[in-house]
Amino acid sequence: MAEVAVLEEEIVRLEEKVLHFRQDLNLEAVYMSSSKMKLEHLEAASLNNANPNVSTKLDHTATFSTRPKTTLPGE
16 A cells, blocks of 8 residues: 555656646747747838848847746756
């Protein structure tokens, strides 16, 4: 019986990890979608601007350096 209880606790722990992982994936998807929309908006604004000095490229390192890191509990 003790082995069953240990296995049940492990199942609960793993289910919690899966839940947190899915939540983190969802947050990352929202972040990426938001970033993509911002990028598209900025590119559209740049294209609509008649000023030739405006660059249509963004610094992608700055965009991705602020991305939240997905980690699992216990890591």
